[in-house]
Amino acid sequence: MPMMDALGIAGTALTVHRKWLDAVSDNLANVNTVRSTDETAFQARYITAQADMRGEGGVYVAGTEWGDAEGRIVHEPNHPLADEDGYVRYPDIDLSEQMGSLIMAQRGYQMNAAVIDRARETYQAALQIGSQQ
Numbered sequence: 001m002p003m004m005d006a007l008g009i010a011g012t013a014l015t016v017h018r019k020w021l022d023a024v025s026d027n028l029a030n031v032n033t034v035r036s037t038d039e040t041a042f043q044a045r046y047i048t049a050q051a052d053m054r055g056e057g058g059v060y061v062a063g064t065e066w067g068d069a070e071g072r073i074v075h076e077p078n079h080p081l082a083d084e085d086g087y088v089r090y091p092d093i094d095l096s097e098q099m100g101s102l103i104m105a106q107r108g109y110q111m112n113a114a115v116i117d118r119a120r121e122t123y124q125a126a127l128q129i130g131s132q133q
Contacts, residue, residue, distance in 0.1 A: 004010045006055055010115040012058030015111035019061050024102045027067075027093055035089045038083045040070025042091040044098075068092045 023045040033042040044067030052058045070092070079084030 007116060008056050008121045010112040010119070011060040012052065012060060014109060014116070016047070016049045016059050016061055017052040017105050017112060020049075020105040021109065023047050023064070023101070024098055027098050028092055028102070029096070030091060031093045031095055033074075033091055034079060035071075035080055037073060037083045037087050037089050039089065040069040041089045042093075043067045043069050043090060044093045045092075 005048050024068075030042040030044075035041060036048045046063060046065040046067070047061055048063045049059050050062035052060050072090045072092050073087050074090055075081055075086050079088050081088050
């Protein structure tokens with residue numbers, strides 16, 4: 001049934017986009033997380049999606065990639081976490097890249113939610129037509 005396929009495929013895409021949004025929001029929330037130089041930096045999370053060719057189609061989260069644990073070393077001698085030379089560690093997260101990813105994930109989520117709404121409306125209209133006969 002093609003309509004049910006559309007619901008299933010859009011549903012898998014909603015799941016992937018939600019996980020992508022979760023990862024991006026976590027990255028954005030930690031873009032200014034400071035750690036001492038003897039600790040690893042906050043590692044950004046990147047979601048990898050893959051087409052699901054095993055069943056009815058759709059997509060799934062194939063894995064998670066992690067950002068650089070080294071981060072960026074910044075000279076901030078007045079910071080409470082600064083080492084004896086005045087350095088602290090920040091995550092290596094590009095804010096503009098994350099904002100772009102946020103917009104793409106958000107739009108993808110919205111579009112797949114719209115597909116589900118349209119398929120549901122079509123299904124309800126078909127049920128109404130069937131019940132009138």
